[in-house]
Amino acid sequence: MxxxxxxxxxxxxxxxxxxxxxLIALERDGTPERVDSVFRAFHTLKGSAGVVELPAMSIMxxxxxxxxxxxxxxxxxxxAEIVDAALGCLDQVTRWVDDFxxxxxxxxxxxxxxxxxxxxxxxxxxxxxxxxxxxPAPNLLKEGGRGPLPEWVSRLIAAERDAMTSRMPDGPxxxxxxxxxxxxxxxxxxxxPLQLMQQLPDLLAFHIEPREPFVPLxxxxxxxxxxxxxxxxxxxxxxxxxIFRLVPDQIQIISIPPEALPAAxxxxxxxxxxxxxxxxxxxxxxxxxxxRTDGLTGCVGAAARVAENALRHGRHLHLADTVxxxxxxxxxxxxAGPLLSAxxxxxxxxxxxxxxxxxDGDGRxxxxxxxxxxxxxxxxxxxxxxxxxxxxxxxxxxxxNALSYSTRQVDxxxxxxxxxxxxxxxxxxxxxxxxxTVLQLRMVPVAQLFGSFPRLVRDVARxxxxxxxxxxHGETAEVDKTIMDxxxxxxxxxxxxxxxxxxEDPEQRRAAGKSEAATISIAATRSGDxxxxxxxxxxxxxxxxxxxxxxxxxxxxxPDELTAxxxxxxxxxxxxxxxxxxxSVSDISGRGIxxxxxxxxxxxxxxxxxxESKVGIGTTVRLDLPTTxxxxxxxxxxAGGQSFGIAMDSVSETVRVTPERVxxxxxxxxxxxxxxxxxxxxxxxxxKLPVHKRDTAQxxxxxxxxxxxxxxxxxxxxxxxxxxxVLKPMQGLLAGARGYAGTTLLxxxxxxxxxxxxxxxx
Amino acid sequence: MTxxxxxxxxxxxxxxxxxxxxxxxxxxxxxxxxxxxxWTQCRQLHTAVLQVIMASGVAPIGPCGDVWVKxxxxxxxPQKEAGG
Numbered sequence: 001m002x003x004x005x006x007x008x009x010x011x012x013x014x015x016x017x018x019x020x021x022x023l024i025a026l027e028r029d030g031t032p033e034r035v036d037s038v039f040r041a042f043h044t045l046k047g048s049a050g051v052v053e054l055p056a057m058s059i060m061x062x063x064x065x066x067x068x069x070x071x072x073x074x075x076x077x078x079x080a081e082i083v084d085a086a087l088g089c090l091d092q093v094t095r096w097v098d099d100f101x102x103x104x105x106x107x108x109x110x111x112x113x114x115x116x117x118x119x120x121x122x123x124x125x126x127x128x129x130x131x132x133x134x135x136p137a138p139n140l141l142k143e144g145g146r147g148p149l150p151e152w153v154s155r156l157i158a159a160e161r162d163a164m165t166s167r168m169p170d171g172p173x174x175x176x177x178x179x180x181x182x183x184x185x186x187x188x189x190x191x192x193p194l195q196l197m198q199q200l201p202d203l204l205a206f207h208i209e210p211r212e213p214f215v216p217l218x219x220x221x222x223x224x225x226x227x228x229x230x231x232x233x234x235x236x237x238x239x240x241x242x243i244f245r246l247v248p249d250q251i252q253i254i255s256i257p258p259e260a261l262p263a264a265x266x267x268x269x270x271x272x273x274x275x276x277x278x279x280x281x282x283x284x285x286x287x288x289x290x291x292r293t294d295g296l297t298g299c300v301g302a303a304a305r306v307a308e309n310a311l312r313h314g315r316h317l318h319l320a321d322t323v324x325x326x327x328x329x330x331x332x333x334x335x336a337g338p339l340l341s342a343x344x345x346x347x348x349x350x351x352x353x354x355x356x357x358x359x360d361g362d363g364r365x366x367x368x369x370x371x372x373x374x375x376x377x378x379x380x381x382x383x384x385x386x387x388x389x390x391x392x393x394x395x396x397x398x399x400x401n402a403l404s405y406s407t408r409q410v411d412x413x414x415x416x417x418x419x420x421x422x423x424x425x426x427x428x429x430x431x432x433x434x435x436x437t438v439l440q441l442r443m444v445p446v447a448q449l450f451g452s453f454p455r456l457v458r459d460v461a462r463x464x465x466x467x468x469x470x471x472x473h474g475e476t477a478e479v480d481k482t483i484m485d486x487x488x489x490x491x492x493x494x495x496x497x498x499x500x501x502x503x504e505d506p507e508q509r510r511a512a513g514k515s516e517a518a519t520i521s522i523a524a525t526r527s528g529d530x531x532x533x534x535x536x537x538x539x540x541x542x543x544x545x546x547x548x549x550x551x552x553x554x555x556x557x558x559p560d561e562l563t564a565x566x567x568x569x570x571x572x573x574x575x576x577x578x579x580x581x582x583x584s585v586s587d588i589s590g591r592g593i594x595x596x597x598x599x600x601x602x603x604x605x606x607x608x609x610x611x612e613s614k615v616g617i618g619t620t621v622r623l624d625l626p627t628t629x630x631x632x633x634x635x636x637x638x639a640g641g642q643s644f645g646i647a648m649d650s651v652s653e654t655v656r657v658t659p660e661r662v663x664x665x666x667x668x669x670x671x672x673x674x675x676x677x678x679x680x681x682x683x684x685x686x687x688k689l690p691v692h693k694r695d696t697a698q699x700x701x702x703x704x705x706x707x708x709x710x711x712x713x714x715x716x717x718x719x720x721x722x723x724x725x726v727l728k729p730m731q732g733l734l735a736g737a738r739g740y741a742g743t744t745l746l747x748x749x750x751x752x753x754x755x756x757x758x759x760x761x762x
Numbered sequence: 763m764t765x766x767x768x769x770x771x772x773x774x775x776x777x778x779x780x781x782x783x784x785x786x787x788x789x790x791x792x793x794x795x796x797x798x799x800x801w802t803q804c805r806q807l808h809t810a811v812l813q814v815i816m817a818s819g820v821a822p823i824g825p826c827g828d829v830w831v832k833x834x835x836x837x838x839x840p841q842k843e844a845g846g
Contacts, residue, residue, distance in 0.1 A: 036778075073780045187781050187810050194809040198830045206834040214817040217792055222784035222814050 001104055003325045008052045010380065012097045015045040016090050017451055023090075024454045027083050028469075035078065038086070039068045045093065047199060050242035056106055056114035057096055062246055063118035064089045066190045070125055080462065085121055087455070092117055125190075153177045153254050156230055160205035161262045167204050168234065168261070175204060175256040176237045180229045181211060182250055187223050191247065194229070199243045202234035232256065277347065279310040284343050287336040300330045304339055311346070319346050383481070386441050393431075393438040394633060394724065397649070400431045406652075439628055442482070446524045446533070447475035449484050453495050453522060460499045467506055467517035468499055474524035479531050480628045486605050487533075487625070490598040494535045494621050495520065497595070502539035502619050512616065514538070526627065533623040542613040544570045554578060571613055575599040604728060632727050634744070634754055636720040637703060639682075640689025643720060645754035647741060652706040654719060656699045669715075671702075676711065678704060683714040686760060692717070707758050727754060764804075765790070765811075773797050775804040775811070775822075784810035791818045801826045815839070 001009075019041035026034045046061035064086055070076040092113060096106050156177065157164065178200070182193045197206065207230045214220065233240060237253050244251045283303040304327020311320035326342030407420050450472045461468040479487075503509075503518040510516060520537045544567040551557050556576050557565075565573075573579060577596040602609045607625035634645040661671045662680065669680040680702060684691045702713040727742035734740070741756040764776050765783045773790050775783075791797060791814065799815065799822040801807070807828045815822060816839065826832040 072778070073782065075782075182809075187784075192781070192809050194807065194812060194831070197834075203834065208812075208816075208835060208838060210816065217788070217795060217818050220788065220814070220817050222788045222810055223781075225809065225813065227809065227813055227816075 001101070003329065005052050005100070005104070008048050009097055009101045011048055012045060012093065015041050015048070016094055016097070019045065019090055020087065020455050021451070023083050023086055024458050026078050027080060027458070030078050032072075035068070035072045039065065039072050042068055042086075047243075049093075050245065051239060052100075053238070053242055054096070054100065054106055054110075055245060056110040057093060058242070058245060060089060060092065060114040060117045060121070063121040067121045067124055069190065075126060076124060082124055084462075085124065087459075089117055089121060149177075149256065149260055150252075150254060152179060152230060153232075153256065154260075156205055156207055156232060157256070157260065157262065159207070160232070164204045164232065165262045174236050175232055175234055175258075175261055176240050177232045177254040177256055178230065178240055178244065179252045179254075180231075180244065180247070180250060182225045182227065182229075182247070184224045184226065186225050186247075186250075193225065193227065196243060196247070197229050197231055200231055200233045200235065201239060203231060204234055205232040206230070276310045276316070280307050280343055280347055283307045284340060284347070287340045287343070296334060296336065297331060300327065300336050300339055303327070303336075303343075304330065307343055307346075316346075319349065322346070381441075389438050390442065391724070393435045396431050397435050400427060403427070439480070442480050443478040443627070444481050444484055445476050445478050446484065446531075449488060449491065450475050450522055450524075452488075453491075456492060456495055457499055457520060460496055461503075464500065465505070466499065466503050468503055469517050469519050471519060471521040472523070473521065474526075477524040477526045477531060478627065479625065483531075483605050483625060483627070486601065487623075490601045490623075491522075491533070491535070493595075493598050495522070498535055498537040498539070498619070498621075502537035502541075504540050508540075529627050531623075531625045531627050533625065534620055535623075536618060536620040538618040541615040541617055541619055542571050542574065542611075543615050547571060547573055550579065551576070568612075571611060574611065575609065632741075632754070633722065633724050634752075635703070635722050636746075636752065637683070637714070637716040638718040638720055639714070639716045640684030640687060640691060641717075642687070642689060643750070643752055644683065644687070645723075645725070645744065645752045646703060646705070646714070646757060647754065648722065650705050650707045650757045651703055652711070653704045655702050655704060655713075657702060658699045659696060662700065671713070673704065673711075673713075678711050678713050680713045680715050681761075683716050686714075705757050705761070707761065710761065712761050725752075725754075767797075768800075771797060772823075773799045775799065775801040775807070777803065778806040779804050779808055779811045781808045781810045783808065784814050787811060788814045788818075791820065798823060801828075803827050804831075807831050 019038060022034060022038040022041055026038055042061055042065050046058055046065055049057040049061060067076070067082065068086065071078050071082065076082065096110060099105070099107050099110075180193060180196070182191060183189075186193065197203075209228050209230075211226050211228045214226065237255050240253055241248075244253075283306055286299065286303055304323060308320045308324045308327065311317075311323060323339070323342050323346060326339045330336055330339035403424065407424055410420075412420070453472070454470050457468055457470040498520050503520070504512065504514075506516040509518065518538055520535070523534045523536070525532045547570050548562055551570070551573050552559055552562055556573060556579060562570070575595045575598070577594070579594055579596065599609045602623055602625070605625065607623055610622045610624070611619065612622070613619040633648040635648055635651055636643055636645055638644075655673070657671050662669050663671065665677070665679075670677050671680060672678070680700070682691060700715055701718070702715055703719075704711060704713045723744075723746075725744040727744055730737055730740055730742060734743075739756055739760040741754045744752050744754060746752050764779050765787045766774055766776065767790060768774055771794065773787065775787070791799075795818070797820070799820050801815075801822045802825065804827045807826065812831070812835070821839070824832070824836055826836055
């Protein structure tokens with residue numbers, strides 16, 4: 001996927017989120033500003049779809065835009081049905097963006113789906129017949145050949161020479177002229193030719209004129225378009241074609257060769273330009289050295305930086321950006337190719353433009369050289385890169401632990417030992433700090449999570465004919481990305497539950513003396529290293545009597561056990577497996593997931609769930625969560641036919657010892673490692689597992705551990721794997737088992753017991 | 763109203779001037795061809811409205827509130843300075 005396409009995916013998702021937020025808010029407040037915001041979000045989304053050439057998406061969004069335009073102009077009200085349709089359109093866009101990211105293209109039936117959705121959207125428009133919405137294929141654009149420029153293009157260039165010169169900061173590169181003669185009836189189709197022109201990126205010149213001389217004012221038809229609009233843009237013809245793809249029969253696009261463009265004034269002398277060219281040529285030569293593999297990364301990085309800086313110095317800002325992006329791509333692919341071809345293209349463009357760049361005689365500095373855009377202070381970094389960094393920092397921690405161990409083993413003079421100790425402490429501190437900082441990179445505001453709930457609440461409430469307002473608090477509280485990802489499903493379930501089971505029908509609420517519209521609030525608060533999330537509704541609450549009856553019907557507890565429980569304890573039973581208080585299973589919450597799944601999911605990430613409910617007042621579900629996920633690096637070993645995990649931070653090394661190195665002291669085996677006797681303990685024996693008869697001549701595999709100042713070696717059969725896992729505390733029957741730090745689920749579904757080395761060492 | 767007449771008879775374009783504003787504007791200009799048109803408050807100008815202005819030959823009091831129109835179109839049209 002190209003950088004442009006990646007950017008599209010990111011931007012599209014952000015725009016979808018904005019559009020969704022505004023649409024939901026629109027239904028609530030319906031202010032003109034809100035309509036404008038919705039319209040703008042769709043409009044921008046349509047523009048981005050055009051840039052990456054996804055016609056199906058563009059056609060559909062164009063229809064949505066028309067619909068919203070009618071809402072904006074007041075000819076249609078923002079009814080729930082229209083909002084539904086617009087949200088449906090966004091859902092389709094979301095799916096397509098996912099497809100596009102995964103496969104680089106839309107699915108084959110996208111055209112059909114897009115047209116169907118466009119039909120649906122247009123069906124709301126007043127006075128529209130379906131045939132009007134059949135859109136021409138966007139491949140009818142007239143091709144502008146390389147022949148002589150049409151007279152109108154030359155005339156426009158001549159008329160706008162000064163203005164164009166001042167608007168081309170990087171010298172003339174690509175330019176495209178477009179002439180647009182809207183149909184006389186275009187206004188009836190909802191077209192706004194000026195709007196289309198406004199979408200042209202990097203506009204250099206613009207001219208508007210009547211096609212036929214205007215008739216006297218008394219005879220004029222205000223709704224018959226009699227205009228011709230012409231423009232020159234620094235964008236390429238594809239970009240322009242995509243903007244006008246819905247009016248292909250009314251436009252003409254001409255690519256203008258650089259030599260036909262007016263010369264740009266430059267701040268710097270031509271001599272400097274040739275210097276810039278030489279610098280780039282040198283980088284090309286450097287990159288062309290064949291068979292280079294070692295140090296390629298450094299070489300590519302340096303070449304990209306040098307070329308980019310040289311171009312910036314020469315004020316070729318667009319080119320500098322392009323080269324910078326190509327450099328990043330080359331680095332990511334470990335291949336100089338992308339950078340090299342970008343530099344070669346730059347040289348070619350450079351050569352053609354340089355020949356036309358003759359500065360004015362007086363050499364006065366141009367005042368219109370555009371400054372670079374202020375740089376965005378937020379970096380977008382791919383999750384994979386952060387993951388890699390987190391892993392590296394984790395390994396560094398392990399390596400530091402090993403170093404600590406090794407330094408203690410070395411017998412050195414006091415002075416040296418103290419000096420090493422001091423250095424080690426410094427490294428310790430830095431590594432700990434680095435690890436902490438890197439983990440901070442994974443912290444994301446819960447706003448990202450909360451953002452999906454307004455839509456959810458709206459849809460569910462609408463389906464159930466309930467009125468619900470959603471209030472969120474504390475969106476800025478931060479939590480580890482992994483926790484947030486794993487929090488999503490349980491939260492969806494809780495919010496659905498609140499709307500479905502918690503909130504009463506409007507009639508019931510009225511009868512109970514409450515306002516018809518219920519309020520659900522989602523609040524996040526950070527408390528130390530914990531995150532508290534509360535989902536509260538002001539609905540009917542949970543009746544302990546009902547829970548008691550259900551629990552006894554479903555045989556969750558015996559009648560005696562139930563009698564012994566307090567009301568609070570009874571309410572907590574909704575988290576018991578197989579419990580559901582809803583008398584009928586609706587398709588909202590009753591998808592076979594109960595509150596027990598919520599509790600399990602939350603506990604898996606080291607959190608706790610509690611519930612508080614008052615009959616007639618409402619229910620609050622409280623999630624108490626860790627803000628960072630505690631990942632442990634473990635080694636999976638095999639002994640006595642079973643696998644065990646050993647925390648890596650207690651392992652100092654693994655060794656194979658030959659039988660002659662092993663000696664027996666008082667019935668215990670041991671061996672000497674760096675002048676210290678390390679006892680050997682058979683892990684299988686220790687875990688009371690069958691011990692295989694060992695071939696006495698064979699070497700033995702040992703894991704040397706260092707904990708609480710003692711060292712010992714476990715004899716094992718094999719080392720299977722090294723893994724980063726989330727340790728779950730021992731639960732249920734195993735809760736009292738000693739000698740285990742916890743359990744973790746392996747990729748194959750097997751439960752792995754992780755040993756608590758400190759505890760099991762005899 | 764996005765197109766309205768002030769107490770002094772000035773035709774004022776205000777806010778988002780959509781396609782349906784073309785007709786009332788035309789009627790006002792037909793009634794008083796010498797009217798002053800003020801488009802400083804206009805945030806967005808529809809092509810149909812612009813066409814009426816162009817066809818009537820009036821020179822609106824500038825600058826146009828629609829920044830795109832102000833930048834790209836105003837230099838092409840006869841225009842009076844604000845307050846002038």
